[in-house]
Amino acid sequence: MFQDITTLLLDPKAFKDTIDLFIERFKGKNISVVAGIEARGFIFGPPIALAIGAKFVPLRKPRKLPGEVISEKYVLEYGTDCLEMHVGAVEPDERALVVDDLIATGGTLCAAMNLLERAGAEVVECACVIELPDLKLLGLSISRCMIWLFIEVIGPILYLSHYQWYQSQHGPMEGTVAVWLEE
Numbered sequence: 001m002f003q004d005i006t007t008l009l010l011d012p013k014a015f016k017d018t019i020d021l022f023i024e025r026f027k028g029k030n031i032s033v034v035a036g037i038e039a040r041g042f043i044f045g046p047p048i049a050l051a052i053g054a055k056f057v058p059l060r061k062p063r064k065l066p067g068e069v070i071s072e073k074y075v076l077e078y079g080t081d082c083l084e085m086h087v088g089a090v091e092p093d094e095r096a097l098v099v100d101d102l103i104a105t106g107g108t109l110c111a112a113m114n115l116l117e118r119a120g121a122e123v124v125e126c127a128c129v130i131e132l133p134d135l136k137l138l139g140l141s142i143s144r145c146m147i148w149l150f151i152e153v154i155g156p157i158l159y160l161s162h163y164q165w166y167q168s169q170h171g172p173m174e175g176t177v178a179v180w181l182e183e
């Protein structure tokens with residue numbers, strides 16, 4: 001089923017609460033870069049970046065950025081794609097947060113983390129609004145396992161459900177969860 005975040009955007013309170021949840025989590029973590037993945041990471045990334053005092057770096061599909069780029073190909077459920085980042089947008093040793101709307105296989109997030117790490121940045125966490133529930137396996141999502149393997153997180157991985165949190169605060173909100181990885 002195609003998961004769509006545009007209904008969330010139609011509800012200003014739900015949209016603001018979503019952004020505020022991420023701000024609350026990421027402020028004070030010394031994050032200097034918020035990297036948003038084209039296209040819908042461009043909706044959620046910039047307000048988080050502004051609020052936590054970080055720069056926003058767009059990770060774009062091929063041939064969209066005008067300057068010199070580094071590229072990272074990745075595998076999708078059907079076919080392949082590629083993300084690009086401007087050379088010099090991120091300095092070595094910067095602390096980065098990757099933002100997108102949705103995680104399915106995790107391939108897109110892995111490519112984004114690859115780009116940032118190739119530029120010398122440390123990826124602190126990844127934040128998405130939706131995790132596809134049908135990819136859950138034995139209580140762990142495939143995507144989360146892949147990302148865990150990729151960034152070699154040592155120690156427990158925390159999965160927090162924005163959906164559960166939001167419902168506890170405001171009552172039902174359909175189809176919105178957040179996934180992130182603890183350092």
Ligand SMILES: O=P(O)(O)OC[C@H]1O[C@H](OP(=O)(O)OP(=O)(O)O)[C@H](O)[C@@H]1O
Pocket residue numbers: 037038039040076077100101102103104105106107108109143
């Ligand atoms: O976890 P994955 O299996 O990699 O899938 C997740 C990605 O798929 C969607 O983007 P899509 O590739 O459809 O591109 P778009 O945002 O340009 O429509 C979504 O916005 C994520 O970026």
Ligand SMILES: Nc1ncnc2[nH]cnc12
Pocket residue numbers: 001002003004102104132
């Ligand atoms: N089911 C889905 N809905 C929306 N975007 C996606 N990207 C990959 N799988 C998707």
